[in-house]
Amino acid sequence: MRATDDIMTVGIDQIGVYLPRYVLPLEALAVARGVPVEKIHIGLGARQMAVAPPWEDAVSLAANAAARLFARRQVRPEEIGLLLVATETAVDHAKPASIFLHDLLELPSNCRTFELKHACYAGTAGVMIAADWVRSGAARGRKALVVATDIARYPLQSSAEFTQGAGAVSLVVSERPRLLALDPVSGVFARNVYDFWRPLDRREALVDGKFSVDCYLDALAGAVADYRAANNGCHNGGDGSQPLHAGLAALLYHTPFPKMAYKAHLRLLESGGCRTGAPPANAEESYAAQVDPWLGAAREVGNTYTASLYLCLAWLADQAASRFEGKRIGLFSYGSGCCAEFFTGDIVSGAARVAGRIGLRDLLEARRELSVEEYETLARDGAHGGTPPGEDAGFCHLAAVRDDKRIYKRSGYFA
Numbered sequence: 001m002r003a004t005d006d007i008m009t010v011g012i013d014q015i016g017v018y019l020p021r022y023v024l025p026l027e028a029l030a031v032a033r034g035v036p037v038e039k040i041h042i043g044l045g046a047r048q049m050a051v052a053p054p055w056e057d058a059v060s061l062a063a064n065a066a067a068r069l070f071a072r073r074q075v076r077p078e079e080i081g082l083l084l085v086a087t088e089t090a091v092d093h094a095k096p097a098s099i100f101l102h103d104l105l106e107l108p109s110n111c112r113t114f115e116l117k118h119a120c121y122a123g124t125a126g127v128m129i130a131a132d133w134v135r136s137g138a139a140r141g142r143k144a145l146v147v148a149t150d151i152a153r154y155p156l157q158s159s160a161e162f163t164q165g166a167g168a169v170s171l172v173v174s175e176r177p178r179l180l181a182l183d184p185v186s187g188v189f190a191r192n193v194y195d196f197w198r199p200l201d202r203r204e205a206l207v208d209g210k211f212s213v214d215c216y217l218d219a220l221a222g223a224v225a226d227y228r229a230a231n232n233g234c235h236n237g238g239d240g241s242q243p244l245h246a247g248l249a250a251l252l253y254h255t256p257f258p259k260m261a262y263k264a265h266l267r268l269l270e271s272g273g274c275r276t277g278a279p280p281a282n283a284e285e286s287y288a289a290q291v292d293p294w295l296g297a298a299r300e301v302g303n304t305y306t307a308s309l310y311l312c313l314a315w316l317a318d319q320a321a322s323r324f325e326g327k328r329i330g331l332f333s334y335g336s337g338c339c340a341e342f343f344t345g346d347i348v349s350g351a352a353r354v355a356g357r358i359g360l361r362d363l364l365e366a367r368r369e370l371s372v373e374e375y376e377t378l379a380r381d382g383a384h385g386g387t388p389p390g391e392d393a394g395f396c397h398l399a400a401v402r403d404d405k406r407i408y409k410r411s412g413y414f415a
C-alpha cells in the first residue's frame with residue numbers, strides 16, 4: 001500500500017542536522033598510520049571524519065540538532081507529544097538521554113519520552129514507533145521528535161579507526177508531512193549476531209569488521225525479501241515483474257563508510273528483483289544515478305551510527321529536494337547485533353521549501369580541520385570531559401561532570 005492510498009499520510013515533516021566543529025582529513029590519518037591513501041579514498045570511499053571534542057556528547061549533539069529546528073520555527077515545543085532519542089553513545093545506564101533533551105528544549109510535561117537502543121538501527125526504530133504513534137491517534141494532533149545522535153569510536157590504530165564519525169539528526173514525525181511521506185508497509189529482518197558490540201565498561205566498540213559487512217548484506221537481503229512478501233511482490237504498484245530499484249528514484253543506505261552503500265546496492269539489485277538472480281548489467285549505472293550522489297555528507301562526516309541513514313536523507317533533501325518532489329525513494333537501515341528494515345516513501349510536493357532550511361553544506365564548511373596530533377589528544381582526553389575554548393562558546397555543551405551529575409549548559413546552538 002502506498003502512503004498516498006492511506007487515509008492518514010504520516011512521515012518526516014522536518015529535518016535538523018548538527019555536526020561537531022572538528023574534522024580530520026583521512027588522508028592525513030592514512031599517512032600517519034602507514035596505510036595507502038587509496039585504500040581509504042577508494043577502498044572505503046571515505047574522505048573525512050567528524051571528531052567530537054571532549055565537551056560534546058550524545059546529549060549535546062542531539063540538543064543542537066533539535067534546537068536548530070526550534071530556532072528556525074520549523075516546529076514549536078508545545079507541538080511535541082513524543083520525544084525519542086536513539087543512541088548507542090548513552091551517557092547513563094538508567095537515565096535516558098531524552099530526559100536531558102526534554103529539559104534543554106523546554107518541552108511540555110505531557111510529553112512521553114524515552115531512549116532507544118539497537119546499535120545503528122535505533123534511529124529507524126524511533127521513526128517507526130513515532131509514525132505508528134501518529135497513525136494510532138494517540139498523538140491527538142501533536143508531533144513526535146526523534147533525534148538520532150552518536151559518536152562512533154574505535155581504538156586508535158585499529159583498521160576501524162578510519163570509519164569513525166559523529167553527529168546528530170533530528171526528525172519531526174507528523175501527519176501530513178512536508179518532506180517524506182512514509183509507506184506504511186516495510187520489510188524487517190532480525191538475528192542475534194556478534195558483529196559489533198560495546199560492553200558496558202568500554203568507550204570504544206568491539207567489531208568483527210569483515211563479518212559485520214556480511215551480516216549487513218545478509219540482513220539487507222532478509223529485509224528486502226520481507227518487504228517483497230509484505231507487498232505481495234508488487235512493490236512498485238505494478239504486477240510484480242519490475243525489479244525493486246526500478247520503481248525508486250533514489251536509494252539511501254545506512255553508511256558506516258561509503259563503499260558499504262555500494263556493496264549494499266549490488267546486493268539489493270541481486271535480491272530485489274522479483275525474480276531473484278544476478279545483478280542487472282547496468283548495476284554501475286544504477287549505483288551512480290540512484291545511490292552515489294546521496295553519500296556526499298557521509299563521505300565527509302564518517303559513521304554517525306543511528307543518524308547515518310538520516311544524514312543521507314538530509315543530504316538528498318538539501319541538495320536535490322525539488323528534483324525528487326512526487327518521487328519515491330527506498331531507505332535501508334541496519335543495526336549490528338542485528339536488526340534491519342527496508343522501507344519506502346514519497347518526497348512530498350513542496351519539500352524543497354523545508355529542505356532549504358537544513359543548511360548542511362554550511363555546517364560542513366564551518367568545521368575546523370584538526371591535525372592527527374590534535375585528534376589523538378582529543379581522543380585520549382575524551383573520557384575526562386572538559387570545557388570548550390572561546391571559539392566554541394555559544395554551543396549547547398556538556399559543561400562539567402560534577403558530583404556525578406551531568407550539567408548541560410544551554411547557551412545557544414551552532415546556527
Ligand code: HMG
Pocket residue numbers: 036038039040042043044088118119120121159160161162163195196207208209210212213216254255256257259260303305334335336337
Ligand atoms: P580493513 O581491514 O581496513 O580493510 O577493514 P580491507 O582489507 O577489507 O579493505 C577495505 C577495502 O579497501 C577493500 O575493498 C580492499 O580491496 C580495498 P573491498 O574488497 O571491500 O571492495 N583496498 C584498496 N583499494 C584501493 N587501493 C588500495 C587498497 N587496499 C585495500 N591500495 C572494515 C575494513 C570496514 C572491515 C573496517 O574499517 C571496520 O572494521 N570498520 C568498522 C565496522 C564496519 O563499519 N562495518 C560495516 C558493516 S556493520 C554496520 O554498518 C554497523 C555499524 O554501523 C555499527 C552499528 O550498527 O551500530 C558499524
